[in-house]
Amino acid sequence: MSRARRLPEPTRPLPPAAPAGNGAHPTLTLVQGNEACARGALAAGCRFFAGYPISPSSEIAELMARELPGCGGVFLQMEDEMASLGAVLGASLGGARAMTATSGPGFSLMQEHLGYASLAEIPCVVVDVMRGGPSTGLPTLPAQGDVMQAQWGSHGDRAAVVLAPGGVAEMLELTRVAFELAERLRTPVVVLADEVIAHMREGMRLPDASQAPPPPRPGPAQPPGPAFAPYRPNAAGVAELPAFGRGYRFHVTGLMHDERGRPTSDPVVAAALLDRLERKVAPAVDLVPADTYRLADARVVLVAYGITARIARAAVDALRDQGVPAGLWRPRLLWPVPEQAMAQALAGAELVVVAEMNRGQWAREVDRVLGPGVPSAPCLKAGGSVITAEELTQHVLGARARTVAP
């Protein structure tokens, strides 16, 4: 098998994101969420970015435009979001770790490409910094209204992988994880951030800039040749992706296809393919475990992600101060829904409160997993402002008074 040509490696260390921390915290740097995302991508070996300006995600593109040319990468500003993700998919098939970043309206335009990337199994990372919607909506006020779009925005039964960072440091960390998952599972991965996380600045430790990025794709175990089947899954159900130009002749299509990549309308083959695509992303639930806060002895469990989870921590503390045994379960992976972990973590809760900045998109998933046996009282707020800790605390107290026997 032909040796993979190595991706360009950084030829210079990344400059510090901002002036170094003060004497009290010499190792901390003040970083904006969007900047952390871009630095996570660079650390993960992302060397291709194609994007289109849209608030509140534009800083990611701006930083990539500054950094990529200096480390052997490519930044392209495209004519719209469809072209952006199209270029990313082409770059990924061409052998680069590639990403784009956008916000709700642009994410809507990318949906057909996301479905294509899922079916054609093209690894890539799409960052969606959510703002209020639908439509042009509320630029640039915070929301968490793209949760369902991230899973179901494209037509058909798509097996989505969607991460939800809960802070600036996690913007960096989960962007790295997104590239890892995209490569390992050979699928598009969405980082679903929100406007507050993206624009917030926090002190964090930046990764060692001298660290080499991960090696390029190993390529498939099968040798090139007439018997090569680009969509034949390995033991994990993942078909390993060769890059164009490495001796492999293969066919990429948005049509249903067999293991050779040849279009088919055979219902049995198509159903088996959809089934495999769903099964292959299942391991993501173990790779990105949820975070918890004061959950061990909690009887009232808050479920929140993104900035809402940060607020929920304060609400948990306030509730504990008032004698309510509250805790937080914070999923970092929204799709596929970590059903088992959720059921375990929330078993025995006398009240579950999902807090999110939408009209109950993920709360319905929680209700579906827990079933009618667990009292549930979602705290929902859409319209462009965060749920405050006070609002959430009062909501929980009210719901508890109604649902939990004294």
Added chain:
Amino acid sequence: MTSPPSADPPASREGVKFYQVGSFAAGNRLLDPALRTVQADERRANSLTSGHRACQGCGEALGARYTLDAVMRATGGQMVAVNATGCLEVFSTPFPETSWRVPWLHSLFGNAPAVATGVAAALRAQGRTDVRVVAQAGDGGTVDIGFGCLSGMFERNDDVLFVCYDNEAYMNTGVQRSSATPPAARTATTEAVGPQPGNPFGQGKNLPLLAIAHDIPYVATATVADLHDLEAKVERAMAVRGARYLHVLVPCPLGWGSAPRDTVRLARLAKETGLFPVLEAEHGEVVRVSRIRHRQPVEEYLRPQGRYAHLFTASGAPARPDLIGGLQRIADRNVRRFGLLDGGDDEDQGRGSGDRAPAGADPAGASPRSPTGAG
């Protein structure tokens, strides 16, 4: 100082006066109320009234007001405006800065031509040919994300006047480049770093030429330096049916790094250097160009703008004569291509004041990739 052009204004236009008469005092407040301009009237009828939140010196606010006022005059106020996402939409609509005095639709970012097409078709289907449709967008909404819809609107020859207010980048989202950004200009995604600082040479899209290539009835370019020329072009555009395209250069103090007071001066310099050819085309042929009257080297246009600061030293001497020369060559090419300096003859074909027919310009066969600065 001219009067409204129509000899027989509809009743709805009575009492609407857009021009100063008699005196130059602000709003003509010294005049008899019947003679004052609309700006002096608290019930003024400008399409875009004061109170919006555009930046000081915004060329787009100026261009949009004169354009839509001219459409209002030409249609007796029987008009609908469709507006793509962008600065114009953002600064003119949130309460209480809501400033539109016309039926106005915000479409999305890339679909204003298609939405306008639908409005025009519905009006036609109902026999309302008296109501005219204008669509407007910035350069990003026109040349990038909206170009597919716009080309479709041109191709079907839908009865819409599409106006592009070109400030040469995505100003609303923080000054990122568009494919109307000129070479060497610094934006947030084309930083002034490296051997070729700013936007690369050899890229970009000349939308007026692309519009002309669709053979639509009327295409014109204009700047906010000559507002009477802009109004005359709107008037001419509204006199015909079918797809029409108007491309207005609107300097942006924020994105260009220029002083608010320089907006009109820079627009004039863009034309007088040859970087922005001001022309008109009918059915695929350039029929008139505005002659350069006092030709200036491009340096004079570039120097006051922060987006070109990397081309000059602190004292204003050329630091990158190679890049300035590249921009000068673009201007020179425009001058040759459109005959911008040729003077005197065919004066009767224009409106006077420097307008003339072009000398052998053949823009339909020209490469649309050529960065002329007009795109």
